[in-house]
Amino acid sequence: MEGDPALRLRVFDLNCWAIRYLSKRRQERIRLIGDRLCQEGFDLVLLQEVWSEQDYSDLKAKLGGCCPYSHYFRSGVIGSGLCIFSKFPILDTLLYQYSLNGYPYMLQHGDWFCGKSVGLAVINISGIVFNVYVTHLHAEYCREKDAYLPHRVVQAWELLQFIRHTAKAADVVLLGGDLNMHPQDVGIRLLRCWTGLRDAFTETKHFEGCEDGCTLIPNNCFTVNSELQPFPLGIRIDYILYKAGSGFTVRCEELQTTTGTAPGTDIPYSDHEAVMATLHVQRTGQAAGVTPSTAVPALVEVLSEARTEVRVGLQAARRQRYSSGRMALLALLLLLLQAAAALGALAGLAEGQPFPKLSFALLAFLALGVLLLATGLHLFHTIEVKMLQGTEEQMRMALGVLQEHPGRS
Known part of the structure; x- marks a missing residue:
């Protein structure tokens, strides 16, 4: 008491x-x-x-x-x-x-x-x-x-x-x-x-x-x-x-x-x-009073500001996901072209032109490394996009509840 x-x-x-x-x-x-x-x-x-x-x-x-x-x-x-x-x-x-x-x-x-x-x-x-x-x-x-x-x-x-x-x-x-x-x-x-x-x-x-x-x-x-x-x-x-x-x-x-x-x-x-x-x-032995509704406008304002920052991050994450995905696709195409060139050389289609095995192997390893790295980055930024998108949706829902039913905050 x-x-x-x-x-x-x-x-x-x-x-x-x-x-x-x-x-x-x-x-x-x-x-x-x-x-x-x-x-x-x-x-x-x-x-x-x-x-x-x-x-x-x-x-x-x-x-x-x-x-x-x-x-x-x-x-x-x-x-x-x-x-x-x-x-x-x-x-x-x-x-x-x-x-x-x-x-x-x-x-x-x-x-x-x-x-x-x-x-x-x-x-x-x-x-x-x-x-x-x-x-x-x-x-x-x-x-x-x-x-x-x-x-x-x-x-x-x-x-x-x-x-x-x-x-x-x-x-x-x-x-x-x-x-x-x-x-x-x-x-x-x-x-x-x-x-x-x-x-x-x-x-x-x-x-x-x-x-x-x-x-x-x-x-x-x-x-x-x-x-x-x-x-x-x-x-x-x-x-x-x-x-x-x-x-x-x-x-x-x-x-x-x-x-x-x-x-x-x-x-x-x-x-x-x-x-x-x-x-x-x-x-004190006394029940706490209900949070006054005058706090709702301030909460709406700061939540809107936070949501804006999350949306900015979401746009950046989408750009990074796109860039890493494009890089992975280009590396994959390079590997496919190398594979086609290697098959052609083995089939005798490139006779008269010595096949640069060392350079070809180094380029293949480089393309494979870029493919693995870009794929990993693409997956990471995909997860980042999902997390940011999920948070933005939660904030949007919370804003709707605050504006329509202030007492439920």
Whole structure:
């Protein structure tokens, strides 16, 4: 009831940047992260980019005293990199892998191989059911020409749908992670507007840390400063979002970010700054009111904007599918011509003209390689078209429902 004491919950969120063989001073930083978590005794720890299961095992062993319950979410070629540590028992877990996640041929970015996903852990804390989500969306890389924006919007759409359909029985919803979106980007506006999640940074009563809550800052020694040139203060792409269910209230009393190097060292914990929130959860005993219809126009606007971005991506995917299909067809025709020429040579139709066997073989191998590559790309972009088309149709249907029956949103 309203007189019940508030539950105080300390939450830690960090993109650990722990890529085996590639991330600088990875093992040392994982050790520092574990030390910090042990010292401060957080109730919930949400980590991303823990790509090595050995790193997870090391953290699990170190945090056994303060956060004895944990789960590592596995997906994709090298794993999702997501894990949760909790002071309270984890009752259930679920993982959803996003349908689109960049391009396999963009090896320098590597997002496609990472199995970007959202993980859910259901946790009962003092009789209150928490649905705790941790996620990591596709990186931006270039803001001026963001080729991955449609994929990230699709991921944001799938994330909000996953939360909507799994959080109905939860008393409190908590989402943490590297969303790779600025606060005013269409994807996060869509996520927050549709789910009703509140941003701990904008809601907190007391903030301490990097200016504007930035979590990717220029004075981090692991940051590529050229990528932050348009943003001298840095950018805020790591979030702790929350909302209360019926009969509960949640407020953020305090929010902190790390601000550079770990105490007593010359390195930070990661190329991202950690986000640490102190939440107060209280039972009110009152049913939540109906969402006011005044929110519908804003939701229609942001959903229309998101749908436009998906349609732009759909057009680009169709062009790439057509180009790769045409390339595969040309390679196939070249192979058929070579086969016809070879048959003619064997039949003696080309007497008097020595047959260049080595050149012919090299050309055949080249044509076969192009055929296989182009066919693979054509199949990949066909799947991409279907996923984008499916999301666009879902958004169109949702827009129709919002405009015709606002109360059903």
